Amino acid sequence: MGASAYAEPSAEVATSPSSSPSAAASTSAKPKQTATPEAEAVNGWIPVGDAWRKQVAAFKATKADPPPADAGNLPEFRADCKYSHRLADDPIVFPGLPGASHMHSFVGNKAVDADTRTADLTKFTATTCKPVKDRSAYWVPTLYDNATRKPVETTGFRVYYRSLQNNSAGQMPMPNGLRMISGDAKKKEPTPRGAQGQFYCAFYGPGDIDGVARSTNGNWPICGGDATLHFTLRFPDCWDGKHLDSPNHKDHVAYGSGNACPADHPVKIPSLTFEIQYGVKGSKAGYYLSSDPTGKSASSMHGDAFVMWDVDAMNQRTKNCIVQRRTCNNDGYDPFSY
Template identity: 80%
Template sequence: MSSPVPPQHARPKRAMAVVWASAAFVAVSAAVIIVHLAGAPSGAVEPSSYAASNAAPGAPQTVAVGPSSSPAAKPSATSPSAAVTKTAAAPPQEPPKAGWIPVDQAAWQAQVAAFKARKIDPVPAGVGNLPEFRADCQYSHRLADDPIVFPDMPGASHMHSFVGNKAVDAHTKAGDLTKFTATTCKPVVDHSAYWVPTLYDAASGKPVETTGFRVYYRSVRNNSTGIMPIPTGLRMIAGDAKKKVPTPRGAQGQFYCAFYGPGDLDGIARSTNGNWPICGGDATLHFMLQFPDCWDGKHLDSPNHKDHVAYGSDKGCPADHPVRIPALTFDIQYGVKGTTQGYYLSSDTTGRSASSMHGDAFLMWDSDAMNKRTKDCIAQRRTCDNNGYLH
């Protein structure tokens, strides 16, 4: 990944390293995710003890403005978006009424048939046995838009930081992701868009953007029974933007400090309000967000953007969400160490806790690439990186 210095983690020797500085963090984080899901799956992944790892509301903000929905306005793969001064509109009281978006069953069945017919690629010697593949992404742009929650309503959302597909704004539809494919992610066959609420420095009011954003697609269970590829166009949200409770040391859903070697995930100190860690050594702020791994097989979205997916267990998926799919995990790095003043998210500018952290995923891979990775990496439980087997 070509982003600035990423976090370093330790990884079991069986899964040879490449996670920004070391890929070992994956094995432990997978176990952490399973433990978390055994409790109340709110989306935030709680790191356990292991070694490794808006400006003020209404004020003018300098934002990287994404394109409109017209082709002429879409950015090229090489031209950065223009920076302009813009005042973010206040969010409406309620999001627009959205409904269930059905999957194109013919297209889905064709993808399933192709997946079942695909043969597993030969496995090179030395490949690890962590069932996962991934996309490494860089920051793309910042907009007060949300094409999932507030479609066709530019400026209606709190500020979001986008990675992946560069052409995303409030008007983005599934077809746009396949038509305008310039991306900040590797591999480039991942045309998806991923976004989270923007993080701000509480002292300066300036945004703090991600310096590393890895999206894992993995099995978080002890088996891969019945695993199927993710359907093109699936969208979902993890976490709760309306949750505004304190996140003191040890709380669920807090940011943590990632480091290499012994240290304190909760930081060597806390911000004055106690909600944010201050990291020691080479550690920087991180957040992990876990998405569901079961799908109803019928809908690409639901009114609350969550009801069409669910969290499964080692025994399988719920009867009303019978399709097991790779589980997304956002592993997000911010290149800051923490301050006494702390930070705040655009989704909670007053309480200034981390509990409203959430993530959106609008998924659009090349279907053959998705099928290949799901079969090679998840179905047969082998470790893959951005391009295939990791060895």
């Protein structure tokens, strides 16, 4: 396990999604064996195991801290993460196939590569996230400057775990080993001013989120003042309770609405939200994503999450912050009560 050295930008630009994963596998080394195999996938479905049942029992026994009178009312906790490494790997979509993916920028667990499995996230705990008890891996396609063709890495990556529903009845913690994808890497549509799913401008600048100008192709904002490019990705908040992954990495989870989850995904879990900041203002040349090196739009932006937390930390935060509907910081405390 472990991240390899970064490739040169010219090599990265040439890297694109493999049209033949089997071909990629034939030219790579035999996948490393992980310490403890997880439950065997059946047609792409990875069943939940005893670890989840133990976590549920511990969660039910966890006592929430008394909520302060002036608690914030947005039920969430968070992790603040920094850029870790860059690889053409994807342990969710192309497990065991180094180089089979387009280039990804990883934050969180420092040891993630194509061979990473649940046991590896437990064993290799070094992380770029605070709190350090969040050992999850999070990644997005690498952003490139269209003029220089050099990568533009994140300067801020906040991961929210929050409730999107109107009450916390039946709320459960996030299961370790859960894999999820938000967004569509194959989507190739323009992202003009006002489009859904575009990069936007935020923090201390004139103009609105669409920027004070646009790139030549119209797909990327140019930010004014001290504002920089941002992107937000939201993940589902309902789970089938049976599988840690599915063949398309989406069917085991779903989006809830109002106070309930759908009947086929009845387990209410925290919704992950990526709030991603890039330290650039935008330019006329614009940018492109590794998931769409020719389209030069933001529509293929997507995110992957491979969840692994210290169980006690996850359970306590879920009880204190989400069940009690308190706004918590990355230490798991309500900042309004101190």
